[in-house]
Amino acid sequence: MWRERLREYVFPGEAERNPEFRAEMQRLGxxxxxxxxxxxxxxxxxxxxxxxxxxxxxxxxxxxxxQALMISAVGIVDIAASxxxxxxxxSRGIAIASALLVAAILIxxxxxxxxxxxxxxxxxxxEITMIVLFAVTIxxxxxxxSLLLGSGIGVIYMLEAMAAERTLLxxxxxxxxxxxxxxxxxxxxxxxxxxxxxxRRAGYEHHRQSLQAAEDxxxxxxxxxxxENAASLSRLAAAVSHEMNNPLGALVSGxxxxxxxxxxxxxxxxxxxxxxxxxxxDLRRSIQExxxxxKELVGRMQRFTNLDQAEEQPSDLNELLRDVAALxxxxxxxxxxxxxxxxxxxxVLCRPQxxxxxxxxxxxxxxxxxxGQGRVVVSTAxxxxxxxxxxxxxxxxxxxxxxxxxxxPGFRESGGRMAAGNWSMFNSRQIVREHGGDIAxxxxxxxxxxxxITLPAGEHESATQEYx
Numbered sequence: 001m002w003r004e005r006l007r008e009y010v011f012p013g014e015a016e017r018n019p020e021f022r023a024e025m026q027r028l029g030x031x032x033x034x035x036x037x038x039x040x041x042x043x044x045x046x047x048x049x050x051x052x053x054x055x056x057x058x059x060x061x062x063x064x065x066x067q068a069l070m071i072s073a074v075g076i077v078d079i080a081a082s083x084x085x086x087x088x089x090x091s092r093g094i095a096i097a098s099a100l101l102v103a104a105i106l107i108x109x110x111x112x113x114x115x116x117x118x119x120x121x122x123x124x125x126x127e128i129t130m131i132v133l134f135a136v137t138i139x140x141x142x143x144x145x146s147l148l149l150g151s152g153i154g155v156i157y158m159l160e161a162m163a164a165e166r167t168l169l170x171x172x173x174x175x176x177x178x179x180x181x182x183x184x185x186x187x188x189x190x191x192x193x194x195x196x197x198x199x200r201r202a203g204y205e206h207h208r209q210s211l212q213a214a215e216d217x218x219x220x221x222x223x224x225x226x227x228e229n230a231a232s233l234s235r236l237a238a239a240v241s242h243e244m245n246n247p248l249g250a251l252v253s254g255x256x257x258x259x260x261x262x263x264x265x266x267x268x269x270x271x272x273x274x275x276x277x278x279x280x281x282d283l284r285r286s287i288q289e290x291x292x293x294x295k296e297l298v299g300r301m302q303r304f305t306n307l308d309q310a311e312e313q314p315s316d317l318n319e320l321l322r323d324v325a326a327l328x329x330x331x332x333x334x335x336x337x338x339x340x341x342x343x344x345x346x347x348v349l350c351r352p353q354x355x356x357x358x359x360x361x362x363x364x365x366x367x368x369x370x371x372g373q374g375r376v377v378v379s380t381a382x383x384x385x386x387x388x389x390x391x392x393x394x395x396x397x398x399x400x401x402x403x404x405x406x407x408x409p410g411f412r413e414s415g416g417r418m419a420a421g422n423w424s425m426f427n428s429r430q431i432v433r434e435h436g437g438d439i440a441x442x443x444x445x446x447x448x449x450x451x452x453i454t455l456p457a458g459e460h461e462s463a464t465q466e467y468x
Contacts, residue, residue: 021204025140028200029091030082032139036095037078039134040102044071067109071102095139096149103131103153104160111164111172125181128153136189140200146193150186157182247293254287314347317355317389317455321378324359328367336367341379345387346457350435358428362391362451365424369395369449382457386437389453398443406441 016022048068052061078098081087087094106127135141135149158174165173258280265276325338366376370393377392398406407429432439437455 020208021201023088024204025200026088026091028140029095030088033078033087033091033095033098034082036098036134036138037075037082039138040075040078040098041072043130043134044068044075063109063112067105070105074098074101074105092139092141092145095135096141096145096152099131099135099149100152100156103128104156106131107157107160108164111160111168114172115164115168124157124178128157128182129185132185132189136192136196140197141193142197143190143194147186147190150182150189154179154182154186244294247290251287251290251294254283254290258283258287312349312351315350315352315355316345317348317387318342318345318380320352320356321359321380321389324356324363325378328360328363333367334371335373336370337375338363338367339375339377341377343379343381345380345382348387348435348455348457350455354431355435358431358453359389361424361428362453366391366393366395366449366451369393369397371395383454385457386454387457389455391451391453392448394448397445397447397449398441399445403441403443 016025045068048064051064078094081094082091107124110124110127131153132146132150136146141149157178161172161174165171261276261280261283265273265280268276321340321342325340328338363376363378370376374394377390379390379392381388381390407425429439432453432455435455437453439454440452441449442452443449
């Protein structure tokens with residue numbers, strides 16, 4: 001087990017078979033290339049300035065100045081390369097090559113300075129450490145890439161040391177202590193890289209699982225909303241059947257009577273013609289009124305269910321509230337008094353069916369809170385750039401504990417069975433927040449509850465009808 005764990009840390013390349021994780025590593029590699037270039041420029045200029053302040057007369061300043069220019073040039077190339085399209089997949093390789101080039105510049109400059117000083121190349125370990133640590137912490141390298149970087153720096157040191165001994169000063173050849181130091185630093189940086197890479201991988205997995213959990217929650221909310229909508233539609237069917245009885249009955253009776261009058265008019269005498277014409281006019285007016293009531297009822301049903309318009313559109317919240325109140329099941333309302341106090345509102349860009357579901361759920365909760373005997377007041381107003389919908393009742397109210405958890409979805413035991421709790425309030429708040437608004441609740445136990453919904457108001461180019 002521990003061998004597999006160790007192998008996973010040292011050889012984590014299989015993780016990047018996941019295209020999303022690979023894309024994330026490439027994105028980080030491209031960003032790190034830009035940061036590495038900035039660090040190379042900043043560090044070289046800082047060190048040059050520091051050496052000038054400490055020893056402005058030393059003969060090595062000219063060499064250090066050239067060294068700073070070359071490293072700055074490498075940094076500029078790194079930053080320019082990071083802006084090239086399609087460079088992401090090569091960014092880590094470019095970063096390794098850049099670090100090796102900077103190492104070659106620093107080590108050779110150290111040998112040149114050592115040839116002119118009495119303390120040969122004592123600063124090489126510090127500069128190599130700086131290069132390796134910068135690369136390991138900035139660039140999202142794999143462990144084997146860090147091992148390649150450290151080994152490359154060791155090879156560069158050996159080659160340049162042998163070249164310096166031949167061309168600069170005898171005695172500048174490879175130092176066994178430095179080689180051992182580079183080996184230890186390489187192994188340490190490889191271990192650090194394995195840990196950091198594992199943390200990056202674990203962080204990505206955690207992020208992916210969080211996104212998946214959020215998606216699962218969204219799907220659960222959608223299923224619950226569909227369930228609530230199905231229940232609302234069943235109540236709507238009961239309300240619609242009740243509302244349609246009167247105008248439909250009047251319409252059928254009017255048509256039958258009109259047919260009878262037309263048949264009688266064909267055989268009656270001239271003295272009855274005038275009276276029958278007046279009766280026919282009254283019947284036609286009654287039929288038109290009944291047909292208009294049916295038309296309005298169908299329009300309310302369409303707006304409530306939003307069957308033909310599922311996208312966002314400028315809507316009149318007052319109209320939605322009127323429809324919800326009118327289509328409420330009379331048996332569910334009981335003798336509760338529902339009062340509408342609707343001010344003129346600007347149009348609100350929303351999904352009407354979703355907002356109707358929210359209003360229906362809140363109004364039903366308010367009616368249930370008054371036990372079908374109290375008063376529910378629905379009011380609207382405009383506050384600066386927002387629209388406010390307020391639903392108040394004088395019902396039983398909520399305790400402080402109930403109010404604190406009113407938006408927390410969960411499950412509770414009811415009658416020996418598990419039932420969902422607070423999901424309607426949770427979904428209502430989610431819908432309102434998705435529309436850029438918010439919902440707040442205040443309640444006093446035994447006195448009533450007030451729910452306030454705020455939504456951003458705004459005109460829309462396609463809003464051509466007059467809202468009132």
